[in-house]
Amino acid sequence: MSGAWLWMxxxxxPLLAAGCLAIWRERAIGWLWLACIPALALVAQxxxxxxxxxxxxxxxxxxxxxxxRAWLGxxxxxxxxxxxxxxxxxxxxxxxxxxxxxxxxxxxGNLMLIISTxxxxxxxxxxxxxxxAYGLIVHRRGPGPRRAGRLYxxxxxCGEMALxxxxxxxxxxxxxxxxxxxxxxxxxDGLTLILLLAGLGLKAGFWPLHVWLPLAHxxxxxxxxxxxxxxxxxxxxxxIWRCLPESDPLLSSWADVLLAMGIFGAVYPALLGLVxxxxxxxxxxxxxxxxxxxxxLLALAWRHPEQLQAMTVVLMLYGVHHGLAKGALFLAAxxxxxxxxxxxxxxILALPALAILGLPLTSGGAVKTALKDVWHAGExxxxxxxxxxxxxxxxxxxxxxxxxxxxxxxxxxxNRPPLPQLLPWALLSISSLLLPWLWPALREPMLxxxxxxxxxxxxxxxxxxxxLAGVALKRGWKVPARLANLPNPALTLSLRLRRLVLxxxxxxxxxxxxxxxxxxxxxxxxxxxxxxxxxxxxxxLAALLWLGWLW
Numbered sequence: 001m002s003g004a005w006l007w008m009x010x011x012x013x014p015l016l017a018a019g020c021l022a023i024w025r026e027r028a029i030g031w032l033w034l035a036c037i038p039a040l041a042l043v044a045q046x047x048x049x050x051x052x053x054x055x056x057x058x059x060x061x062x063x064x065x066x067x068x069r070a071w072l073g074x075x076x077x078x079x080x081x082x083x084x085x086x087x088x089x090x091x092x093x094x095x096x097x098x099x100x101x102x103x104x105x106x107x108x109g110n111l112m113l114i115i116s117t118x119x120x121x122x123x124x125x126x127x128x129x130x131x132x133a134y135g136l137i138v139h140r141r142g143p144g145p146r147r148a149g150r151l152y153x154x155x156x157x158c159g160e161m162a163l164x165x166x167x168x169x170x171x172x173x174x175x176x177x178x179x180x181x182x183x184x185x186x187x188x189d190g191l192t193l194i195l196l197l198a199g200l201g202l203k204a205g206f207w208p209l210h211v212w213l214p215l216a217h218x219x220x221x222x223x224x225x226x227x228x229x230x231x232x233x234x235x236x237x238x239x240i241w242r243c244l245p246e247s248d249p250l251l252s253s254w255a256d257v258l259l260a261m262g263i264f265g266a267v268y269p270a271l272l273g274l275v276x277x278x279x280x281x282x283x284x285x286x287x288x289x290x291x292x293x294x295x296x297l298l299a300l301a302w303r304h305p306e307q308l309q310a311m312t313v314v315l316m317l318y319g320v321h322h323g324l325a326k327g328a329l330f331l332a333a334x335x336x337x338x339x340x341x342x343x344x345x346x347x348i349l350a351l352p353a354l355a356i357l358g359l360p361l362t363s364g365g366a367v368k369t370a371l372k373d374v375w376h377a378g379e380x381x382x383x384x385x386x387x388x389x390x391x392x393x394x395x396x397x398x399x400x401x402x403x404x405x406x407x408x409x410x411x412x413x414x415n416r417p418p419l420p421q422l423l424p425w426a427l428l429s430i431s432s433l434l435l436p437w438l439w440p441a442l443r444e445p446m447l448x449x450x451x452x453x454x455x456x457x458x459x460x461x462x463x464x465x466x467x468l469a470g471v472a473l474k475r476g477w478k479v480p481a482r483l484a485n486l487p488n489p490a491l492t493l494s495l496r497l498r499r500l501v502l503x504x505x506x507x508x509x510x511x512x513x514x515x516x517x518x519x520x521x522x523x524x525x526x527x528x529x530x531x532x533x534x535x536x537x538x539x540x541l542a543a544l545l546w547l548g549w550l551w
Contacts, residue, residue: 003047007061009038010072011112011125018104021097029091029100033083039076039111043069049117059178060117066441067316071238072114074320075231078327079107081424085331086223088420089338095139102135103224106232113235119167119178122239126163129232130156130203136224137216148215155202155212163199163239166192170243180242188248196243204236206291207265214276217284222334225280229287230327234319237294241315247305259299263386266292270393279404280333283326286397290322290356292390293371300374307374314370317442321363321432325352328428329401335425336409339417348429349405353398355432358391358458360450363435365458366442369449372457388461395465403469 017035020028046069049062063069083103090099109128116122134156138149167178169192174182201209217225244251266289273285294315301311332349335341341349355364368391375384416422436442449458 004050004062006038006042006047007050007115010042010061010115011108013038014104014108014111018101021100021104025097029087029096032087032100032104033080035104035107036076036080036083039072040080043073043076059121061112061115061121062117063115064117067241067312068114070316070320071234072111074323075110075114075234078230078323078428079110079227081428082223082226082327082331083107084424085226085334085421086221088418089223089334090221098135099139099221102132102139105129105132106136106227110227110231110235114238117180119171119180119183119243122180122242123164123167126203126235126239127160129235130160133224133228133232136228137220139221139224140219144215145219148212148219152212152216155209159199159202161199162195162202166195166199167243169195183243184246186245188245188250190250193244193250193254196240200236200239200243202236203232204240204291204294205233205288206295207261207269207288210265210269210288210291213288214272214281214284217287217330218278218280222280222330225283225333226327226330229284229330230323233287233291234323237291237298237315238319240298241312246308248302251302252305255299255303258302259296259383262292262295262297262299263383263390264292265289265295266390267386267393270390270397273397274400277404279401279408280330282397282401282404283329283333286356286394286401287326289390289394289397290326294318296387297371297374310374313441314367314374317363317367317370317445320435321355321367321442324428324431324435325355325364328352328425328432329356331421331425331428333405333408335417335421336405336412338412338421339415340409340412341417345422346406348426350402351429352432353402354462357395357398357462359462360455360458361433361436361446363432363442363446365449366436366446368458369454370445373445373448388457391461392465395461396468399465399469403473 014035017028017032021032042063046063049060049064052059052061063072086099086103090096093099106129109125109130109132112125113122113129114125116125134149134153137152138145169189170183170186171178173186173189173192177183198209202212205213213229217229220228269285269288269292273282273289276282276285297311297315297318301308304311329349329352351362355362358364358368372384372387375387436446449455
């Protein structure tokens with residue numbers, strides 16, 4: 001046997017785990033991380049694609065290319081580590097079973113969309129992941145999670161509608177074919193492009209579609225924030241990469257606009273994060289800023305489709321690097337509340353932050369080198385100075401995040417954090433240092449960047465940011481109250497939409513019938529039928545049936 005049926009275990013394993021949770025309840029929680037094992041096993045030992053023509057034409061599940069396998073690998077690894085972490089951090093939760101139900105549904109949807117090669121399977125997995133994530137965001141209850149969940153759900157539903165409309169238009173242009181392979185040679189129209197960018201961009205969280213992220217991350221538990229930022233955000237960008245054609249004049253004409261959006265989306269959210277007062281909110285703005293880099297990469301691919309293969313490799317490396325590093329940082333935000341970290345723990349905590357900054361000999365340094373190589377090969381080399389500016393703002397942002405985490409650690413219990421939380425967090429953190437040596441695709445650009453000019457280009461933003469942070473700390477600078485309490489227009493619109501739904505603008509009509517008048521009519525009707533009318537109607541109906549039979 002070819003073993004293609006094993007791909008069914010990738011999305012079904014979390015659903016089977018949910019069944020075990022319903023039967024064995026709390027006793028099954030310590031084993032739920034095993035739902036990620038089939039995905040990791042199939043990354044290490046791939047099998048042929050699974051044909052599921054009994055569902056609909058053209059549906060196939062599997063990971064036949066390097067991008068899909070890498071995406072599936074880091075997603076399964078991040079969800080597995082976060083599951084082990086959550087089994088300890090959420091053990092005293094009063095709504096434990098509800099948390100794990102939404103967790104497993106989101107996991108199943110996330111894995112399914114990665115192995116899907118057609119739009120319908122992708123949409124089913126994407127919808128399951130997006131809607132189940134709402135349960136993770138509002139899990140803690142209270143005004144903050146409720147407000148964040150309301151905004152997220154409103155935008156998620158709008159995104160689902162836009163995505164479905166875009167996929168339907170794209171399928172119509174392909175004469176009903178839903179396979180991504182058939183869409184790669186089809187021209188793109190403006191309406192479909194806008195719908196797909198809006199539907200998938202709301203989940204990807206890049207500017208200006210990021211408004212739900214800074215609210216959702218502080219509200220959600222730490223392991224939920226880790227998978228939300230590390231894995232679920234990347235699903236939107238993966239969908240954009242698969243749905244759009246390899247080469248198209250419309251995409252090329254939009255490349256400049258998209259590049260400007262990416263650069264602004266990398267710098268502006270980082271500045272907003274500098275005035276945030278919570279570590280997880282700062283990390284959320286960092287995720288929005290990092291998505292700006294991926295939007296830049298998308299713009300490069302639109303302008304230079306002949307370099308699509310090289311840029312696909314950069315996308316693959318960036319997704320793996322950022323997913324694991326940002327997941328480690330969000331787990332750290334929960335870890336410091338469970339106990340005091342030793343000095344070696346703070347050194348490990350700094351590794352993913354330094355990797356996101358692009359420090360040499362880390363996964364981030366390798367990715368930044370690969371991104372600059374494809375950038376130099378295109379027409380946008382004059383915009384490279386903005387990439388350096390975004391590196392500086394990223395460095396300032398992550399220094400503030402680490403400082404806020406250090407402030408939060410002062411209230412931590414005196415004991416050490418539990419081992420089930422320390423081990424998965426340490427594995428994700430150290431992967432930023434070990435992955436370039438274990439994965440040849442990362443090792444080559446890492447070594448390519450180890451020359452004096454490349455090392456200086458990677459270090460100067462961190463050095464300058466450290467000097468600026470030291471000056472601010474020495475002078476006791478604080479965020480002004482006016483900046484710390486900036487208004488959020490998205491929340492205002494969200495609340496107005498809620499009020500509009502609860503209280504429709506049109507008045508509800510009310511009837512006030514005259515009961516005595518209707519009672520008189522009822523009595524008159526009853527007297528009419530009591531005078532033999534019913535008998536005459538029955539005989540007339542029988543006569544008509546008899547005449548019809550004779551005819």
